[in-house]
Amino acid sequence: MSKNYSGIREQRRDTDTYTDWGGGSLEAGEKYPKNCLGRADRIFSQGLQCQQINSVMALLSVDDAAFVVHSPLGCAGCCSMANDWFRVGQLHRGNYGLRNARIIVTNLDEKDVILGGEEKLKKAVRTACERYAPKLIFIFTSCASAIIGDDIEAAVSELQRETDSVIVPLHCEGFKSKICASGYDAAFLAMTKYILRGAKRGETEPDLLNLFAPPTVSYHDRLEIERILGDIGIRVNYIPFYSSLEKIRKIPSARASTAICKVFADEFMKELKDEYGISYSHTIMPIGTRNTDKWLLGVAALFDKTEEARGYIAAEREKIRPLMDGLRERLSGKRVFITGGTGRSFAAAALIDDFGMRLVGMQTPVYDDDAQIDIEYLNALYGNFVVDVANMMPFEQVNLLSKLKPDVFIGIPVWAAKLGIPTTHVLDIKRPTMGYRNLVYLGNKIACQTENPGYNKKIAEYARLPYKKSWYEENAFKYIQK
Amino acid sequence: MSNILENPHGNCALGGANAAFTAVKRVIPIFHSGPGCCMQTTAGETSQGSIRLPYYVQYTSIPCTNMTERDVVLGGVGKLDKHVAAALEILDADALFILTGCTAGIIGDDTESVAKKYRAMGHKVYAVNSAGFLGESCRGYEIAIKAFLDNIVEPNPKKRDERLVNLLGIMPFHDPYWEGNLEEITRLLRLLGLKVNTFFSHDQGLKEIKSSSSASLNIILSPWLLKSASEEYQRRFGIPSLRFAGAPLGATDTGVFLRRVGEFFGIGDRAERVIRSEEKYLYRYLETGIGLQNWRRFSVVGESQNVVAITRFLANDYSFTPDAAVITDVVFRPDDRARIEESLRSLEYAKPPEIFFTGDQWEINRIIEKFPETMLLIGSTNEHEIAIKLGLQFFIASYPNTERLIYNRPCAGYRGALTFFEDIYSNL
Numbered sequence: 001m002s003k004n005y006s007g008i009r010e011q012r013r014d015t016d017t018y019t020d021w022g023g024g025s026l027e028a029g030e031k032y033p034k035n036c037l038g039r040a041d042r043i044f045s046q047g048l049q050c051q052q053i054n055s056v057m058a059l060l061s062v063d064d065a066a067f068v069v070h071s072p073l074g075c076a077g078c079c080s081m082a083n084d085w086f087r088v089g090q091l092h093r094g095n096y097g098l099r100n101a102r103i104i105v106t107n108l109d110e111k112d113v114i115l116g117g118e119e120k121l122k123k124a125v126r127t128a129c130e131r132y133a134p135k136l137i138f139i140f141t142s143c144a145s146a147i148i149g150d151d152i153e154a155a156v157s158e159l160q161r162e163t164d165s166v167i168v169p170l171h172c173e174g175f176k177s178k179i180c181a182s183g184y185d186a187a188f189l190a191m192t193k194y195i196l197r198g199a200k201r202g203e204t205e206p207d208l209l210n211l212f213a214p215p216t217v218s219y220h221d222r223l224e225i226e227r228i229l230g231d232i233g234i235r236v237n238y239i240p241f242y243s244s245l246e247k248i249r250k251i252p253s254a255r256a257s258t259a260i261c262k263v264f265a266d267e268f269m270k271e272l273k274d275e276y277g278i279s280y281s282h283t284i285m286p287i288g289t290r291n292t293d294k295w296l297l298g299v300a301a302l303f304d305k306t307e308e309a310r311g312y313i314a315a316e317r318e319k320i321r322p323l324m325d326g327l328r329e330r331l332s333g334k335r336v337f338i339t340g341g342t343g344r345s346f347a348a349a350a351l352i353d354d355f356g357m358r359l360v361g362m363q364t365p366v367y368d369d370d371a372q373i374d375i376e377y378l379n380a381l382y383g384n385f386v387v388d389v390a391n392m393m394p395f396e397q398v399n400l401l402s403k404l405k406p407d408v409f410i411g412i413p414v415w416a417a418k419l420g421i422p423t424t425h426v427l428d429i430k431r432p433t434m435g436y437r438n439l440v441y442l443g444n445k446i447a448c449q450t451e452n453p454g455y456n457k458k459i460a461e462y463a464r465l466p467y468k469k470s471w472y473e474e475n476a477f478k479y480i481q482k
Numbered sequence: 483m484s485n486i487l488e489n490p491h492g493n494c495a496l497g498g499a500n501a502a503f504t505a506v507k508r509v510i511p512i513f514h515s516g517p518g519c520c521m522q523t524t525a526g527e528t529s530q531g532s533i534r535l536p537y538y539v540q541y542t543s544i545p546c547t548n549m550t551e552r553d554v555v556l557g558g559v560g561k562l563d564k565h566v567a568a569a570l571e572i573l574d575a576d577a578l579f580i581l582t583g584c585t586a587g588i589i590g591d592d593t594e595s596v597a598k599k600y601r602a603m604g605h606k607v608y609a610v611n612s613a614g615f616l617g618e619s620c621r622g623y624e625i626a627i628k629a630f631l632d633n634i635v636e637p638n639p640k641k642r643d644e645r646l647v648n649l650l651g652i653m654p655f656h657d658p659y660w661e662g663n664l665e666e667i668t669r670l671l672r673l674l675g676l677k678v679n680t681f682f683s684h685d686q687g688l689k690e691i692k693s694s695s696s697a698s699l700n701i702i703l704s705p706w707l708l709k710s711a712s713e714e715y716q717r718r719f720g721i722p723s724l725r726f727a728g729a730p731l732g733a734t735d736t737g738v739f740l741r742r743v744g745e746f747f748g749i750g751d752r753a754e755r756v757i758r759s760e761e762k763y764l765y766r767y768l769e770t771g772i773g774l775q776n777w778r779r780f781s782v783v784g785e786s787q788n789v790v791a792i793t794r795f796l797a798n799d800y801s802f803t804p805d806a807a808v809i810t811d812v813v814f815r816p817d818d819r820a821r822i823e824e825s826l827r828s829l830e831y832a833k834p835p836e837i838f839f840t841g842d843q844w845e846i847n848r849i850i851e852k853f854p855e856t857m858l859l860i861g862s863t864n865e866h867e868i869a870i871k872l873g874l875q876f877f878i879a880s881y882p883n884t885e886r887l888i889y890n891r892p893c894a895g896y897r898g899a900l901t902f903f904e905d906i907y908s909n910l
Contacts, residue, residue, distance in 0.1 A: 044572065047544045072613075073494045074493050076490060096870065103489055105487050108484075112484075112615070113584075173516075466573055467573060
């Protein structure tokens, strides 16, 4: 990817990318292949997530690393949130020391914005070296550092001569992309350029899989994924989630690669294929039986274990069947609206079929070739449903929800709950969702929250959404302008 | 010049401003900023004090122009104009405040021209320069109060309200106990027969901000925040300020607080009656807890107002022994530092703590290590690591907090003293 990919997902050459669209799923599925979806932009929007947030989140759990955020203090806000995930992740792993991620912010101020912030950047990196002598120092740029034109590369080459720590700058300034997953690509581009640096393939470890995962995977999910792969004789090299410089350097010696999330490391895996001949599987997030089957078979094929995996899948499905039957009875026929990141939203949309639920609408941040594959599958499953290509856009969400009146809302509950709709979450960073065993936990959670909606129903009597009554009568996609 | 900081104890000016605006009833900020600022400031500021979120807009529901490269090059005023027009159609708000992020701030977009256009059409739309690089959370809070003074506060109040006070200096959402503290101090001031404008707690909004110019007194519960605002209230409206170095916590400091306010209003006797009755309530509980909590040497890390309040409370009212007082907010002015130091040194019986000014985590951890006899550490989530490493009893009372959900629990007054005692109780 590094040769011809900028790291900005809107600029990928092998697929179209839409971030602002709304309509029916049948219409989307029909128009996208004909290039008829239409370029558009929102003339009213709510906050997106910037790519720097994803860059930080992707890397913050890497061991023996320090993180320099070259920005005013605000752009380290997500570090504080990611630090919470990191600390809770340590607790779940039985590490009760609760180490903070070592984050040093250059704290750009008015003077720096005028005179440049390179000296502060150098000071921050040197401080990180003095204090922690980390093996890795990641530098995250920001809108401010980019607009004032700080020469990051020059600073890095100067600093790299002074230290053994590997310095890895990420160009992840927020204004460059409307798609936060670009920040993941920025992380992998930097990893390629500054850590792998054309390292040789080395001796292949025939049972080793590079498993690329964002930090939004809970420890329970990690255990379940490792269990499933371990059972068919595949070892996992987790990157960059709780990984290390050594593990990153091991990437070229793996036999194959895959990712937990469809928008994570997808471009990087292409690069690994080109550079090292490491084949990869790019399927879907392993939540729900169909998705987990598909994901596992994708991996198994790379290890010549397809037959073994088929047998394994049948056995696993059989084990959870009685519990799944019970869940299906409780959830069958419920109408669902889903919102989430690109990987989660489509995976969740397929997952609910396990429980006999029906999709009536979904929000997803990006529509591209990958989305088209999923939409075609979902259209065959559910027929027409509403598609809102949006990174949440809560104003559109509540408008759609008030019209569609789903039985269940899956996603971040803050706004749907205020309408009194039962809500549940599949992006649970701290709890189980993936694989076979965890599906039962997830199903139970959905069923219990649907059957017992008291909290949302009661809070809806008092809770306030910031929209005029008239907005709910309008076309939800009114502000998407071609 | 600002310093580089490890694991900072503050967010940017935009974060502080946003926390303040979103805490005012039916007020909505519109970010004219890059695409991450709504998330960053909510994740890093509003949700890191008490963990809960503003009720009206938060995270990705804050309206935002999501400026991209094109806007950086060509300017984003046109985009902002469209967003404001649409916001007026969609949003149910008493006022819209356009907040600039770094991107708009650096390229110099004229947001005021957009605000002016809509004000001329009769809408309450205001522009605020709040670019993150202007400073830290505290600066953002001051920017918000200044924006109120410029745009909302009644410029020509008809007559003075002899019983009205403005209660300022507690940063909404940033201070983990902000709302509980506003409630407790308001409760006490009402017992004195006063009316209280807090601007930020539940039922307060533009009406209270507007009427603040007819108040008789500003009470500022911070050693240094709002210096210019208090001067402006004095200059424009003749309203004096009583400044306290923190929200008073426990019988000693709350008594002093109520006496000074009582004295100002010439209702000293009433203040004494309130103090007597509140102390009776407090000590009726405390006497059932004698000997339950062993003596501790303690250190406090946090923002100046919290460190002052907690250190004085534990030393004066609970006979604990202070070791270190670490102030994490950036206090530039020497007289402000002197005020903080004076508050921490003027303890009744206890030997004062050593006082440090730093918001850098590495330095803070080294300071804590210098006091091997400290047994109790009160700080933010950031200090949890060093507390575990040194085997200290630990309790969170400062930003950033990602561990304790706090609704209306106060860390002020008499009720706050009781909950604080409950929180630091340990049978270990």
